[in-house]
Amino acid sequence: MRKMVLFLWAIVLVFLITIIQNNLSIETASYGWGSRGNTVIEIQKRLKNWGYYTGNVDGIYGYKTYIAVKNFQTKNGLYPDGIVGPKTLAALGISEYSAQRGYSGSQNYELLSRLISGEARGEPYIGQVAVGGVVLNRTRDPRFPSTIPGVIYQPGAFTAVSDGQINLSPTDSARKASSDALNGWDPSGGALYYYNPAKTTNKWIWSRPIIKIIGDHYFCK
CATH class of the missing domain: 1.10.101.10 (PGBD-like superfamily/PGBD)
Known part of the structure:
Protein backbone atom coordinates (compact mmCIF):
# COMPACT_ATOMS: atom_id res chain seq x y z
CA MET A 1 0.00 0.00 0.00
CA ARG A 2 2.82 2.35 0.95
CA LYS A 3 4.58 1.70 -2.37
CA MET A 4 1.37 2.51 -4.24
CA VAL A 5 1.00 5.83 -2.37
CA LEU A 6 4.61 6.76 -3.12
CA PHE A 7 4.12 5.85 -6.78
CA LEU A 8 1.04 8.05 -7.02
CA TRP A 9 2.86 10.94 -5.36
CA ALA A 10 5.71 10.51 -7.84
CA ILE A 11 3.26 10.78 -10.74
CA VAL A 12 1.71 13.93 -9.26
CA LEU A 13 5.17 15.46 -8.75
CA VAL A 14 6.19 14.77 -12.35
CA PHE A 15 2.92 16.27 -13.56
CA LEU A 16 3.45 19.46 -11.53
CA ILE A 17 7.05 19.80 -12.72
CA THR A 18 5.89 19.47 -16.34
CA ILE A 19 3.29 22.21 -15.88
CA ILE A 20 5.85 24.54 -14.30
CA GLN A 21 8.37 23.91 -17.07
CA ASN A 22 5.75 24.55 -19.76
CA ASN A 23 4.75 27.83 -18.12
CA LEU A 24 8.38 28.89 -17.79
CA SER A 25 9.02 28.09 -21.44
CA ILE A 26 6.11 30.35 -22.40
CA GLU A 27 7.49 33.19 -20.29
CA THR A 28 11.13 32.95 -21.42
CA ALA A 29 11.02 31.42 -24.89
CA ARG A 101 -2.75 29.94 -27.62
CA GLY A 102 -3.34 30.93 -31.25
CA TYR A 103 -5.30 34.18 -30.88
CA SER A 104 -5.38 34.96 -34.56
CA GLY A 105 -4.58 38.16 -36.39
CA SER A 106 -8.08 38.18 -37.86
CA GLN A 107 -9.60 38.13 -34.36
CA ASN A 108 -7.38 41.04 -33.29
CA TYR A 109 -8.38 42.93 -36.44
CA GLU A 110 -12.09 42.36 -35.83
CA LEU A 111 -11.93 43.34 -32.15
CA LEU A 112 -9.89 46.48 -32.87
CA SER A 113 -12.35 47.41 -35.65
CA ARG A 114 -15.27 47.20 -33.22
CA LEU A 115 -13.41 49.24 -30.62
CA ILE A 116 -12.57 51.99 -33.14
CA SER A 117 -16.15 52.02 -34.40
CA GLY A 118 -17.57 52.36 -30.90
CA GLU A 119 -15.05 54.95 -29.72
CA ALA A 120 -14.51 57.08 -32.82
CA ARG A 121 -17.55 56.73 -35.07
CA GLY A 122 -18.07 60.14 -36.69
CA GLU A 123 -14.48 61.26 -36.10
CA PRO A 124 -12.18 62.12 -39.02
CA TYR A 125 -10.62 59.03 -40.56
CA ILE A 126 -7.15 59.92 -39.29
CA GLY A 127 -8.65 60.19 -35.80
CA GLN A 128 -10.09 56.68 -36.10
CA VAL A 129 -6.66 55.31 -37.01
CA ALA A 130 -5.19 57.24 -34.07
CA VAL A 131 -7.57 55.47 -31.66
CA GLY A 132 -6.30 52.16 -33.00
CA GLY A 133 -2.77 53.46 -32.56
CA VAL A 134 -3.43 54.15 -28.88
CA VAL A 135 -4.54 50.55 -28.34
CA LEU A 136 -1.39 49.22 -30.01
CA ASN A 137 0.84 51.66 -28.13
CA ARG A 138 -0.56 50.31 -24.88
CA THR A 139 0.30 46.72 -25.82
CA ARG A 140 3.96 47.81 -26.00
CA ASP A 141 3.93 49.67 -22.68
CA PRO A 142 4.63 47.60 -19.53
CA ARG A 143 1.95 49.51 -17.62
CA PHE A 144 -0.76 47.92 -19.75
CA PRO A 145 -1.69 44.39 -20.86
CA SER A 146 0.45 43.13 -23.74
CA THR A 147 -2.37 41.94 -26.02
CA ILE A 148 -5.07 43.77 -27.95
CA PRO A 149 -7.90 41.95 -26.12
CA GLY A 150 -6.17 42.59 -22.79
CA VAL A 151 -5.92 46.34 -23.47
CA ILE A 152 -9.45 46.68 -24.82
CA TYR A 153 -11.11 44.69 -22.05
CA GLN A 154 -9.08 46.21 -19.22
CA PRO A 155 -11.75 47.32 -16.71
CA GLY A 156 -12.87 50.91 -17.28
CA ALA A 157 -10.44 51.53 -20.14
CA PHE A 158 -12.92 52.27 -22.94
CA THR A 159 -16.47 53.61 -22.98
CA ALA A 160 -17.37 51.39 -25.95
CA VAL A 161 -16.78 48.33 -23.77
CA SER A 162 -18.70 49.76 -20.80
CA ASP A 163 -21.78 50.74 -22.85
CA GLY A 164 -21.79 47.63 -25.06
CA GLN A 165 -20.93 49.26 -28.40
CA ILE A 166 -17.96 46.90 -28.63
CA ASN A 167 -20.48 44.20 -29.54
CA LEU A 168 -21.89 46.06 -32.56
CA SER A 169 -20.80 45.48 -36.14
CA PRO A 170 -18.05 47.99 -37.04
CA THR A 171 -18.33 50.59 -39.78
CA ASP A 172 -16.37 50.17 -43.01
CA SER A 173 -14.13 53.10 -42.11
CA ALA A 174 -13.38 51.54 -38.72
CA ARG A 175 -12.32 48.32 -40.43
CA LYS A 176 -10.00 50.23 -42.75
CA ALA A 177 -8.64 52.24 -39.80
CA SER A 178 -7.99 49.02 -37.88
CA SER A 179 -6.02 47.64 -40.82
CA ASP A 180 -3.95 50.83 -41.13
CA ALA A 181 -3.21 50.86 -37.39
CA LEU A 182 -2.17 47.20 -37.40
CA ASN A 183 0.09 47.94 -40.36
CA GLY A 184 2.00 50.51 -38.30
CA TRP A 185 0.35 53.90 -38.96
CA ASP A 186 0.05 55.87 -35.71
CA PRO A 187 -1.32 59.40 -36.24
CA SER A 188 -1.56 59.78 -32.44
CA GLY A 189 2.19 60.32 -32.22
CA GLY A 190 2.71 57.58 -29.66
CA ALA A 191 -0.19 58.53 -27.38
CA LEU A 192 -1.38 56.21 -24.62
CA TYR A 193 -4.62 58.07 -23.86
CA TYR A 194 -7.24 60.19 -25.57
CA TYR A 195 -10.37 61.98 -24.46
CA ASN A 196 -13.12 64.30 -25.61
CA PRO A 197 -12.86 67.48 -23.46
CA ALA A 198 -16.55 68.20 -24.03
CA LYS A 199 -17.56 64.89 -22.46
CA THR A 200 -15.04 63.90 -19.81
CA THR A 201 -15.06 65.06 -16.19
CA ASN A 202 -11.97 63.06 -15.24
CA LYS A 203 -9.50 65.52 -13.68
CA TRP A 204 -6.57 63.12 -14.03
CA ILE A 205 -6.88 62.81 -17.81
CA TRP A 206 -6.89 66.61 -18.11
CA SER A 207 -3.43 66.63 -16.47
CA ARG A 208 -1.82 64.47 -19.16
CA PRO A 209 0.51 66.21 -21.67
CA ILE A 210 -1.32 66.68 -24.97
CA ILE A 211 0.44 65.42 -28.11
CA LYS A 212 -2.16 66.05 -30.78
CA ILE A 213 -5.75 67.19 -31.28
CA ILE A 214 -7.63 65.31 -33.99
CA GLY A 215 -11.31 66.04 -34.42
CA ASP A 216 -12.97 66.04 -30.99
CA HIS A 217 -10.25 63.92 -29.37
CA TYR A 218 -7.19 65.08 -27.46
CA PHE A 219 -4.36 62.53 -27.63
CA CYS A 220 -1.90 62.50 -24.76
CA LYS A 221 0.88 60.66 -22.94
Missing part, protein backbone atom coordinates in the same frame (compact mmCIF):
# COMPACT_ATOMS: atom_id res chain seq x y z
CA SER A 30 13.25 32.85 -27.60
CA TYR A 31 12.90 32.30 -31.33
CA GLY A 32 15.70 31.96 -33.86
CA TRP A 33 16.83 30.02 -36.89
CA GLY A 34 14.82 26.79 -37.19
CA SER A 35 11.99 27.75 -34.80
CA ARG A 36 8.47 26.94 -35.93
CA GLY A 37 4.90 27.55 -34.80
CA ASN A 38 2.20 30.14 -34.10
CA THR A 39 4.56 32.67 -32.54
CA VAL A 40 6.84 32.61 -35.59
CA ILE A 41 3.76 33.15 -37.79
CA GLU A 42 2.82 36.19 -35.72
CA ILE A 43 6.40 37.52 -35.91
CA GLN A 44 6.41 37.14 -39.69
CA LYS A 45 2.99 38.76 -40.07
CA ARG A 46 4.01 41.88 -38.18
CA LEU A 47 7.37 42.20 -39.87
CA LYS A 48 5.69 41.76 -43.27
CA ASN A 49 3.01 44.36 -42.46
CA TRP A 50 5.73 46.85 -41.49
CA GLY A 51 7.87 46.20 -44.56
CA TYR A 52 10.76 44.29 -42.95
CA TYR A 53 9.90 40.80 -44.18
CA THR A 54 9.37 39.73 -47.80
CA GLY A 55 9.07 35.96 -47.45
CA ASN A 56 6.10 33.65 -46.95
CA VAL A 57 4.21 33.67 -43.65
CA ASP A 58 4.79 29.97 -43.07
CA GLY A 59 5.75 29.76 -39.41
CA ILE A 60 9.31 28.65 -40.24
CA TYR A 61 12.15 30.85 -38.95
CA GLY A 62 14.62 30.94 -41.83
CA TYR A 63 17.12 33.33 -43.37
CA LYS A 64 14.59 35.97 -44.49
CA THR A 65 12.96 36.04 -41.07
CA TYR A 66 16.39 36.32 -39.42
CA ILE A 67 17.38 39.30 -41.60
CA ALA A 68 13.99 40.97 -41.07
CA VAL A 69 14.31 40.59 -37.30
CA LYS A 70 17.83 42.06 -37.33
CA ASN A 71 16.64 45.08 -39.34
CA PHE A 72 13.69 45.57 -37.01
CA GLN A 73 15.95 45.36 -33.95
CA THR A 74 18.39 47.88 -35.41
CA LYS A 75 15.59 50.32 -36.23
CA ASN A 76 14.10 50.01 -32.72
CA GLY A 77 17.28 50.29 -30.66
CA LEU A 78 17.52 46.60 -29.77
CA TYR A 79 20.64 44.43 -29.93
CA PRO A 80 20.57 43.11 -33.53
CA ASP A 81 21.22 39.42 -32.92
CA GLY A 82 18.36 38.15 -35.07
CA ILE A 83 16.87 36.31 -32.08
CA VAL A 84 13.36 37.17 -30.92
CA GLY A 85 13.51 37.14 -27.13
CA PRO A 86 11.26 38.88 -24.58
CA LYS A 87 12.41 42.43 -25.47
CA THR A 88 11.95 41.95 -29.21
CA LEU A 89 8.57 40.26 -28.67
CA ALA A 90 7.50 43.25 -26.59
CA ALA A 91 8.70 45.69 -29.27
CA LEU A 92 6.70 43.73 -31.85
CA GLY A 93 3.65 43.95 -29.59
CA ILE A 94 3.36 40.17 -29.37
CA SER A 95 2.12 38.47 -26.21
CA GLU A 96 3.83 35.11 -25.89
CA TYR A 97 0.80 33.72 -24.08
CA SER A 98 -1.73 34.75 -26.73
CA ALA A 99 0.53 33.71 -29.60
CA GLN A 100 1.01 30.25 -28.11
Whole structure:
Protein backbone atom coordinates (compact mmCIF):
# COMPACT_ATOMS: atom_id res chain seq x y z
CA MET A 1 0.00 0.00 0.00
CA ARG A 2 2.82 2.35 0.95
CA LYS A 3 4.58 1.70 -2.37
CA MET A 4 1.37 2.51 -4.24
CA VAL A 5 1.00 5.83 -2.37
CA LEU A 6 4.61 6.76 -3.12
CA PHE A 7 4.12 5.85 -6.78
CA LEU A 8 1.04 8.05 -7.02
CA TRP A 9 2.86 10.94 -5.36
CA ALA A 10 5.71 10.51 -7.84
CA ILE A 11 3.26 10.78 -10.74
CA VAL A 12 1.71 13.93 -9.26
CA LEU A 13 5.17 15.46 -8.75
CA VAL A 14 6.19 14.77 -12.35
CA PHE A 15 2.92 16.27 -13.56
CA LEU A 16 3.45 19.46 -11.53
CA ILE A 17 7.05 19.80 -12.72
CA THR A 18 5.89 19.47 -16.34
CA ILE A 19 3.29 22.21 -15.88
CA ILE A 20 5.85 24.54 -14.30
CA GLN A 21 8.37 23.91 -17.07
CA ASN A 22 5.75 24.55 -19.76
CA ASN A 23 4.75 27.83 -18.12
CA LEU A 24 8.38 28.89 -17.79
CA SER A 25 9.02 28.09 -21.44
CA ILE A 26 6.11 30.35 -22.40
CA GLU A 27 7.49 33.19 -20.29
CA THR A 28 11.13 32.95 -21.42
CA ALA A 29 11.02 31.42 -24.89
CA SER A 30 13.25 32.85 -27.60
CA TYR A 31 12.90 32.30 -31.33
CA GLY A 32 15.70 31.96 -33.86
CA TRP A 33 16.83 30.02 -36.89
CA GLY A 34 14.82 26.79 -37.19
CA SER A 35 11.99 27.75 -34.80
CA ARG A 36 8.47 26.94 -35.93
CA GLY A 37 4.90 27.55 -34.80
CA ASN A 38 2.20 30.14 -34.10
CA THR A 39 4.56 32.67 -32.54
CA VAL A 40 6.84 32.61 -35.59
CA ILE A 41 3.76 33.15 -37.79
CA GLU A 42 2.82 36.19 -35.72
CA ILE A 43 6.40 37.52 -35.91
CA GLN A 44 6.41 37.14 -39.69
CA LYS A 45 2.99 38.76 -40.07
CA ARG A 46 4.01 41.88 -38.18
CA LEU A 47 7.37 42.20 -39.87
CA LYS A 48 5.69 41.76 -43.27
CA ASN A 49 3.01 44.36 -42.46
CA TRP A 50 5.73 46.85 -41.49
CA GLY A 51 7.87 46.20 -44.56
CA TYR A 52 10.76 44.29 -42.95
CA TYR A 53 9.90 40.80 -44.18
CA THR A 54 9.37 39.73 -47.80
CA GLY A 55 9.07 35.96 -47.45
CA ASN A 56 6.10 33.65 -46.95
CA VAL A 57 4.21 33.67 -43.65
CA ASP A 58 4.79 29.97 -43.07
CA GLY A 59 5.75 29.76 -39.41
CA ILE A 60 9.31 28.65 -40.24
CA TYR A 61 12.15 30.85 -38.95
CA GLY A 62 14.62 30.94 -41.83
CA TYR A 63 17.12 33.33 -43.37
CA LYS A 64 14.59 35.97 -44.49
CA THR A 65 12.96 36.04 -41.07
CA TYR A 66 16.39 36.32 -39.42
CA ILE A 67 17.38 39.30 -41.60
CA ALA A 68 13.99 40.97 -41.07
CA VAL A 69 14.31 40.59 -37.30
CA LYS A 70 17.83 42.06 -37.33
CA ASN A 71 16.64 45.08 -39.34
CA PHE A 72 13.69 45.57 -37.01
CA GLN A 73 15.95 45.36 -33.95
CA THR A 74 18.39 47.88 -35.41
CA LYS A 75 15.59 50.32 -36.23
CA ASN A 76 14.10 50.01 -32.72
CA GLY A 77 17.28 50.29 -30.66
CA LEU A 78 17.52 46.60 -29.77
CA TYR A 79 20.64 44.43 -29.93
CA PRO A 80 20.57 43.11 -33.53
CA ASP A 81 21.22 39.42 -32.92
CA GLY A 82 18.36 38.15 -35.07
CA ILE A 83 16.87 36.31 -32.08
CA VAL A 84 13.36 37.17 -30.92
CA GLY A 85 13.51 37.14 -27.13
CA PRO A 86 11.26 38.88 -24.58
CA LYS A 87 12.41 42.43 -25.47
CA THR A 88 11.95 41.95 -29.21
CA LEU A 89 8.57 40.26 -28.67
CA ALA A 90 7.50 43.25 -26.59
CA ALA A 91 8.70 45.69 -29.27
CA LEU A 92 6.70 43.73 -31.85
CA GLY A 93 3.65 43.95 -29.59
CA ILE A 94 3.36 40.17 -29.37
CA SER A 95 2.12 38.47 -26.21
CA GLU A 96 3.83 35.11 -25.89
CA TYR A 97 0.80 33.72 -24.08
CA SER A 98 -1.73 34.75 -26.73
CA ALA A 99 0.53 33.71 -29.60
CA GLN A 100 1.01 30.25 -28.11
CA ARG A 101 -2.75 29.94 -27.62
CA GLY A 102 -3.34 30.93 -31.25
CA TYR A 103 -5.30 34.18 -30.88
CA SER A 104 -5.38 34.96 -34.56
CA GLY A 105 -4.58 38.16 -36.39
CA SER A 106 -8.08 38.18 -37.86
CA GLN A 107 -9.60 38.13 -34.36
CA ASN A 108 -7.38 41.04 -33.29
CA TYR A 109 -8.38 42.93 -36.44
CA GLU A 110 -12.09 42.36 -35.83
CA LEU A 111 -11.93 43.34 -32.15
CA LEU A 112 -9.89 46.48 -32.87
CA SER A 113 -12.35 47.41 -35.65
CA ARG A 114 -15.27 47.20 -33.22
CA LEU A 115 -13.41 49.24 -30.62
CA ILE A 116 -12.57 51.99 -33.14
CA SER A 117 -16.15 52.02 -34.40
CA GLY A 118 -17.57 52.36 -30.90
CA GLU A 119 -15.05 54.95 -29.72
CA ALA A 120 -14.51 57.08 -32.82
CA ARG A 121 -17.55 56.73 -35.07
CA GLY A 122 -18.07 60.14 -36.69
CA GLU A 123 -14.48 61.26 -36.10
CA PRO A 124 -12.18 62.12 -39.02
CA TYR A 125 -10.62 59.03 -40.56
CA ILE A 126 -7.15 59.92 -39.29
CA GLY A 127 -8.65 60.19 -35.80
CA GLN A 128 -10.09 56.68 -36.10
CA VAL A 129 -6.66 55.31 -37.01
CA ALA A 130 -5.19 57.24 -34.07
CA VAL A 131 -7.57 55.47 -31.66
CA GLY A 132 -6.30 52.16 -33.00
CA GLY A 133 -2.77 53.46 -32.56
CA VAL A 134 -3.43 54.15 -28.88
CA VAL A 135 -4.54 50.55 -28.34
CA LEU A 136 -1.39 49.22 -30.01
CA ASN A 137 0.84 51.66 -28.13
CA ARG A 138 -0.56 50.31 -24.88
CA THR A 139 0.30 46.72 -25.82
CA ARG A 140 3.96 47.81 -26.00
CA ASP A 141 3.93 49.67 -22.68
CA PRO A 142 4.63 47.60 -19.53
CA ARG A 143 1.95 49.51 -17.62
CA PHE A 144 -0.76 47.92 -19.75
CA PRO A 145 -1.69 44.39 -20.86
CA SER A 146 0.45 43.13 -23.74
CA THR A 147 -2.37 41.94 -26.02
CA ILE A 148 -5.07 43.77 -27.95
CA PRO A 149 -7.90 41.95 -26.12
CA GLY A 150 -6.17 42.59 -22.79
CA VAL A 151 -5.92 46.34 -23.47
CA ILE A 152 -9.45 46.68 -24.82
CA TYR A 153 -11.11 44.69 -22.05
CA GLN A 154 -9.08 46.21 -19.22
CA PRO A 155 -11.75 47.32 -16.71
CA GLY A 156 -12.87 50.91 -17.28
CA ALA A 157 -10.44 51.53 -20.14
CA PHE A 158 -12.92 52.27 -22.94
CA THR A 159 -16.47 53.61 -22.98
CA ALA A 160 -17.37 51.39 -25.95
CA VAL A 161 -16.78 48.33 -23.77
CA SER A 162 -18.70 49.76 -20.80
CA ASP A 163 -21.78 50.74 -22.85
CA GLY A 164 -21.79 47.63 -25.06
CA GLN A 165 -20.93 49.26 -28.40
CA ILE A 166 -17.96 46.90 -28.63
CA ASN A 167 -20.48 44.20 -29.54
CA LEU A 168 -21.89 46.06 -32.56
CA SER A 169 -20.80 45.48 -36.14
CA PRO A 170 -18.05 47.99 -37.04
CA THR A 171 -18.33 50.59 -39.78
CA ASP A 172 -16.37 50.17 -43.01
CA SER A 173 -14.13 53.10 -42.11
CA ALA A 174 -13.38 51.54 -38.72
CA ARG A 175 -12.32 48.32 -40.43
CA LYS A 176 -10.00 50.23 -42.75
CA ALA A 177 -8.64 52.24 -39.80
CA SER A 178 -7.99 49.02 -37.88
CA SER A 179 -6.02 47.64 -40.82
CA ASP A 180 -3.95 50.83 -41.13
CA ALA A 181 -3.21 50.86 -37.39
CA LEU A 182 -2.17 47.20 -37.40
CA ASN A 183 0.09 47.94 -40.36
CA GLY A 184 2.00 50.51 -38.30
CA TRP A 185 0.35 53.90 -38.96
CA ASP A 186 0.05 55.87 -35.71
CA PRO A 187 -1.32 59.40 -36.24
CA SER A 188 -1.56 59.78 -32.44
CA GLY A 189 2.19 60.32 -32.22
CA GLY A 190 2.71 57.58 -29.66
CA ALA A 191 -0.19 58.53 -27.38
CA LEU A 192 -1.38 56.21 -24.62
CA TYR A 193 -4.62 58.07 -23.86
CA TYR A 194 -7.24 60.19 -25.57
CA TYR A 195 -10.37 61.98 -24.46
CA ASN A 196 -13.12 64.30 -25.61
CA PRO A 197 -12.86 67.48 -23.46
CA ALA A 198 -16.55 68.20 -24.03
CA LYS A 199 -17.56 64.89 -22.46
CA THR A 200 -15.04 63.90 -19.81
CA THR A 201 -15.06 65.06 -16.19
CA ASN A 202 -11.97 63.06 -15.24
CA LYS A 203 -9.50 65.52 -13.68
CA TRP A 204 -6.57 63.12 -14.03
CA ILE A 205 -6.88 62.81 -17.81
CA TRP A 206 -6.89 66.61 -18.11
CA SER A 207 -3.43 66.63 -16.47
CA ARG A 208 -1.82 64.47 -19.16
CA PRO A 209 0.51 66.21 -21.67
CA ILE A 210 -1.32 66.68 -24.97
CA ILE A 211 0.44 65.42 -28.11
CA LYS A 212 -2.16 66.05 -30.78
CA ILE A 213 -5.75 67.19 -31.28
CA ILE A 214 -7.63 65.31 -33.99
CA GLY A 215 -11.31 66.04 -34.42
CA ASP A 216 -12.97 66.04 -30.99
CA HIS A 217 -10.25 63.92 -29.37
CA TYR A 218 -7.19 65.08 -27.46
CA PHE A 219 -4.36 62.53 -27.63
CA CYS A 220 -1.90 62.50 -24.76
CA LYS A 221 0.88 60.66 -22.94
